[in-house]
Amino acid sequence: MITAQYPLTLKDRSYSVYIGMDAGSAFAPKCIEHGISKSLVIITDTHVASVYLKPMLNNLRHHGFAVLSIVIPPGERQKSIRRAGMLYTELLLHAVDRTTAIIALGGGVIGDLAGFVAATYQRGIPLIHVPTTLLAQVDSAIGGKTAVNHSLGKNMIGSFYQPKFVWEDITVLATLPFREIICGMGEVVKYGIIRDQNLFMFLENNLEAVIRCSREELLFVQSQCIAIKTDIVSRDEFEQNIRIILNAGHTVGHALESAGHYRALKHGEAVLLGLAAESYIAQKMGILPAESYERIIRLIGRIPMKANVSSLRMPDILSALQWDKKRIGKKIRFVLPKSIGETVVIDEVDNRLVREAVRMVLSS
Ligand SMILES: NC(=O)c1ccc[n+]([C@@H]2O[C@H](COP(=O)([O-])OP(=O)(O)OC[C@H]3O[C@@H](n4cnc5c(N)ncnc54)[C@H](O)[C@@H]3O)[C@@H](O)[C@H]2O)c1
Ligand SMILES: [Zn+2]
Known part of the structure; x- marks a missing residue:
């Protein structure tokens, strides 16, 4: 159930953050409501995939979406140009076109990396943030900052790129390690x-x-x-x-x-x-x-x-x-x-x- 919606008013880049609990089954209908194309790519990490990928795939496929999922290792080191390059290769090998939307399913690392890839792949393809950590839900998934790290500094390579919407289900925080809540x-x-x-x-x-x-x-x-x-x-x-x-x-x-x-x-x-x-x-x-x-x-x-x-x-x-x-x-x-x-x-x-x-x- 979605309990609230917060708008970001950014001219033609305006969008909403939806927040609620036990809301998984409402996700695909929301994609349809937003006119998201029927072809999607989910980018996530192994921790998140082990709990939340399957339910999301089931929900999306049930509503007629064709979904490619890409699962990468967890951790800050993945926020790299190298990993972004590997993701571009994967998208190209699967002939992902400009109408396909990327779903960033995970914490701030996945949000920043998948957001950066969405912002740059073929000059930008649609993006949906589905943050799964407390930090990503209150902060990183909102506002369009995307980035990867450089050896000389964190978040040094990136861009502002707004998603089509942000989907936040606080139920997912139940599986988050205590250190991540802190x-x-x-x-x-x-x-x-x-x-x-x-x-x-x-x-x-x-x-x-x-x-x-x-x-x-x-x-x-x-x-x-x-x-x-x-x-x-x-x-x-x-x-x-x-x-x-x-x-x-x-x-x-x-x-x-x-x-x-x-x-x-x-x-x-x-x-x-x-x-x-x-x-x-x-x-x-x-x-x-x-x-x-x-x-x-x-x-x-x-x-x-x-x-x-x-x-x-x-x-x-x-x-x-x-x-x-x-x-x-x-x-x-x-x-x-x-x-x-x-x-x-x-x-x-x-x-x-x-x-x-x-x-x-x-x-x-
Ligand atoms: N773009 C922005 O505006 C912005 C703002 C703040 C932080 N950030 C960036 O965010 C990153 C940190 O994000 P983070 O703290 O979310 O870390 P993270 O993405 O590394 O996630 C933390 C850990 O929790 C796991 N995890 C995620 N969701 C889970 C769930 N529901 N259940 C179980 N495990 C789960 C992940 O696999 C990972 O191991 C940093 O790179 C930081 O620079 C960006
Ligand atoms: Zn911060």
Whole structure:
């Protein structure tokens, strides 16, 4: 059952995010309603395929779709030009034409990779996102950012490419490993800090239920997150102004992720630590009141994160910061919290303070 629909208004690229539970059988009819062609390619990974591929194939075939499925190994390393090249080959060998739609069934890795392939194969073919992780449902599947990684930096090769629609069934989160739920919480807490003090307060009062994936609390939190993301992207599709606030926690977060060679920390874990570090910077600079800072640190501290930061080295973190995509010339751009629910963009942050903030999160 689909319980809500959130529109993104992007002129001729407008689309909707549908959210609900136990909604599998309604997927093929929704494709038909959206005029999706009867020929489809599902791109997914082995973990997701083992649970969700067959039901999706059955549903689609039952409604007359011809479906090719491509199953790749899981993991961030798959977000590569090499893997994209292998997917192009597969599509060409199966004579996939420009009317065929790609369904990205999986977490953020599959969404970014399959999205990148859909954006570039024969100059772009239709795309449908079916995110299956908390992180992908609240964040990566919405807004059209697609990318693969380069050895010199994460997400360095990519494009903006919007899907025809996004289909989110929170039931699939039941099989998600606990660590992945924690990762999704990185983005969830971020939305509270940048935009929504009520969401932040709800998390303070219901954190354990949300992490346990208690349906009612989870559906509420996800709906708030999706509403925020769709609203921000609708105002600034190409990140020329307000969309930058979605990068809160990500300046330090990406640097930590990179310094750990994308193995020590997962994206969402790095974002949680990044949010703590950047809140520290904001408080020290007199931008964020001490009381709000303490609430942020307390909430993040309650999230049972098992990440191991002992292998991270300060010089690697500082050099990774220099590669930040938001960098303008030599300055590193930070999105810092001003209060819970509001941010400010700052280009001048003392390097010593950045180091102090990183040291603080590594030792906590
Ligand atoms: N495009 C964007 O705007 C954007 C935003 C945030 C993050 N990202 C990207 O997203 C990626 C991280 O995504 P992620 O955290 O979803 O990781 P992921 O895609 O690697 O998924 C995490 C793990 O969970 C497994 N899995 C997925 N769904 C499952 C389910 N329902 N049940 C059981 N197992 C399941 C996957 O196989 C994988 O092993 C990063 O590459 C990051 O850069 C992109
Ligand atoms: Zn993120």
